[in-house]
Amino acid sequence: MSETELMPDVNSASSYPSPADFARHGLKVAGVGCAVVIGLPLLILLGLGITLAIEQATSEGYPQVTPAAMARRVGTYSQDAYSAMGAGPTLRPGSSSGYEDDENILNANACYPDGLESMADQPVDGAYSLRHSWSAGGARRGDAVAALRRLSDHFQRTGWDVTEYDQGKDGRFWSVRAERSGEYGDYSAAYSWEPRTKNFSGGVGGPCAMDPGWPEGGDDLPLLEGDGEQPPTLTPGRAAR
Secondary structure, three states: OOHHHHOOOOOOHHHOOOHHHHHHHHHHHHHHHHHHHHHHHHHHHHHHHHHHHHHHHOOOOOOEOOHHHHHHHHHHHHHHHHHHHOOOOOEOOEOOOOOOOOEEEEEEEEOOOOHHHHHHOOOOOOEEEEEEEEEEOOOOHHHHHHHHHHHHHHHHHOOOEEEEEEEOHHHOOEEEEEEEEEOOEEEEEEEEEEOOOOEEEEEEEOOOEEOOOOOOOOOOOOOOOOOOOOOOOEOOOOOOO
16 A cells, blocks of 8 residues: 555545534534523523422411410510600500500501512411500600610610610610510510600510411401400509619
């Protein structure tokens, strides 16, 4: 066999890919790329759908508490704080003591799920949270400021975590905020005095809970059905000297 026969013919067209070969290769790469671009979002959507289905099938873990029991717990914390301040009028349920802004009320709020379920903005059936709130008009600065100081000290002595104590700098309102863990879950408290209106207000909010007596298909919140629980009558304690 001659040397010429052993050497490949570099000039032969068969030694290199043809334009058709390049086109076929390009189509294969493009096809794989399109499959990835189309398939990845579908996989993400499938994963989100599975996660949402699991969350919807899983309970939020709220405790089973009747509105009456929750109202007593929230009201007890609220009365304790009001008494510790040592100032303010006696406030009966509704409005009292002669000022237009005076009130003593108990409200129910809906509870919403966490995670992907929250995007639907749909409340959890049978779940609620309660907040007891009050306000009193005509509060003098000296009385309100001293009351909030006593309240802050009281919170720190009785297991509350004081998260804010704004002492009215630059003419702003005075305020005290606190949180604590307790029966059924976590509670929050907020109290403030507004120097412009001389309005003193505050209250305690409770955790989300499931109403054991929730009717199937019910769409009204507890306490908003016309026969709900009443807030406690708030009475001030004697101010510490």
